[in-house]
Amino acid sequence: MVNYKDLGLVNTREMFAKAIDGGYAIPAFNFNNMEQLQAIIKACAETKSPVILQVSSGARKYANQTLLRYMAEGAVEYAKELGWEHPQICLHLDHGDTFELCKSCVDFGFSSVMIDGSSLPYEENIALTKKVVEYAHQYDVTVEAELGVLAGVEDDVVAEESHYTKPEEVIDFATRTGCDSLAISIGTSHGAYKFKPEQCTRDPQTGKLVPPPLAFDVLEEVEKRLPGFPIVLHGSSSVPQEYVDIINTHGGNLPDAVGIPEDQLRKAAKSAVCKINIDSDSRLAFTAAVRKVLAEKPGEFDPRKYCGPARDEMVKLYKHKIIEVLGSDGKAE
Numbered sequence: 592m593v594n595y596k597d598l599g600l601v602n603t604r605e606m607f608a609k610a611i612d613g614g615y616a617i618p619a620f621n622f623n624n625m626e627q628l629q630a631i632i633k634a635c636a637e638t639k640s641p642v643i644l645q646v647s648s649g650a651r652k653y654a655n656q657t658l659l660r661y662m663a664e665g666a667v668e669y670a671k672e673l674g675w676e677h678p679q680i681c682l683h684l685d686h687g688d689t690f691e692l693c694k695s696c697v698d699f700g701f702s703s704v705m706i707d708g709s710s711l712p713y714e715e716n717i718a719l720t721k722k723v724v725e726y727a728h729q730y731d732v733t734v735e736a737e738l739g740v741l742a743g744v745e746d747d748v749v750a751e752e753s754h755y756t757k758p759e760e761v762i763d764f765a766t767r768t769g770c771d772s773l774a775i776s777i778g779t780s781h782g783a784y785k786f787k788p789e790q791c792t793r794d795p796q797t798g799k800l801v802p803p804p805l806a807f808d809v810l811e812e813v814e815k816r817l818p819g820f821p822i823v824l825h826g827s828s829s830v831p832q833e834y835v836d837i838i839n840t841h842g843g844n845l846p847d848a849v850g851i852p853e854d855q856l857r858k859a860a861k862s863a864v865c866k867i868n869i870d871s872d873s874r875l876a877f878t879a880a881v882r883k884v885l886a887e888k889p890g891e892f893d894p895r896k897y898c899g900p901a902r903d904e905m906v907k908l909y910k911h912k913i914i915e916v917l918g919s920d921g922k923a924e
């Protein structure tokens with residue numbers, strides 16, 4: 592049994608309470624490799640932003656769970672080395688789909704877990720979430736649950752179309768499960784293709800796709816019923832057009848990629864939404880930088896020469912999110 596407190600990590604309870612009070616959101620950045628982790632920590636140390644390091648079950652398989660636990664412990668030490676006196680870093684399981692996976696993460700030093708029962712019938716989602724909460728809370732590990740289904744693919748959770756969260760269910764769900772935060776569905780989805788072109792309009796000047804707005808009315812209804820309760824937004828990458836263009840002009844092919852406009856996320860961050868999940872934008876930043884170096888210098892074969900610029904680009908991206916979108920800078924001195 593590894594206790595996350597011994598690794599210098601924190602759970603989400605205090606971060607969320609402060610974020611709701613302060614009208615900002617905590618960044619939840621996924622990572623799979625050293626460069627992403629370095630970039631996240633550098634960006635957060637330089638901006639003094641609390642952060643949630645997210646690991647999906649796929650990332651856990653890719654990186655190895657033992658290595659991940661030491662990487663998280665190393666991240667805390669690296670943050671201090673960078674001059675961040677009191678790093679507020681949470682290690683979180685993203686989209687856990689079984690009790691066993693969540694338990695294993697609690698036992699391995701995670702400070703927060705998500706149990707995603709959103710594809711299950713309502714009562715089964717409650718039963719599974721409650722079981723995870725009862726186990727995790729024994730170790731002061733916080734639990735995120737999900738109600739409503741996002742369009743697209745959520746790890747192994749597959750949904751054909753988006754089903755918005757039903758506000759009339761949230762009080763019953765939160766009370767009966769005892770979860771610490773709730774991911775809701777208001778029109779976001781995972782990946783770089785969040786909307787089909789036919790769901791969007793076209794900007795007459797640029798010809799670029801403009802997605803439909805998020806369902807803020809659903810969010811407001813949820814907030815009314817659960818005042819002060821931490822709400823989570825998955826699928827919140829913006830899919831920056833400049834990265835898509837670099838990828839497409841350097842041998843890639845991402846036609847009609849589209850994300851959530853940043854003004855929508857800024858608005859959400861000021862509400863009870865206190866955790867915003869971003870993975871795809873980091874993948875795009877990384878891939879754009881790597882493609883550019885390899886296209887411009889075809890003789891290059893030292894991974895540091897293309898992973899280094901990719902890391903620098905991700906630092907820029909994370910700082911932009913923290914300062915310009917989520918408003919979490921300066922919240923963890």
Ligand code: G3H
Binds near residue numbers: 621649685686745871
């Ligand atoms: O929600 C999905 C995350 O972006 C993780 O994706 O399962 O490919 O690691 P992944």
Ligand code: 13P
Binds near residue numbers: 825872
């Ligand atoms: P994006 O694909 O929009 O980055 O969403 C990531 C996410 O929700 C991770 O759980």
Ligand code: ZN
Binds near residue numbers: 825
């Ligand atoms: Zn997600």
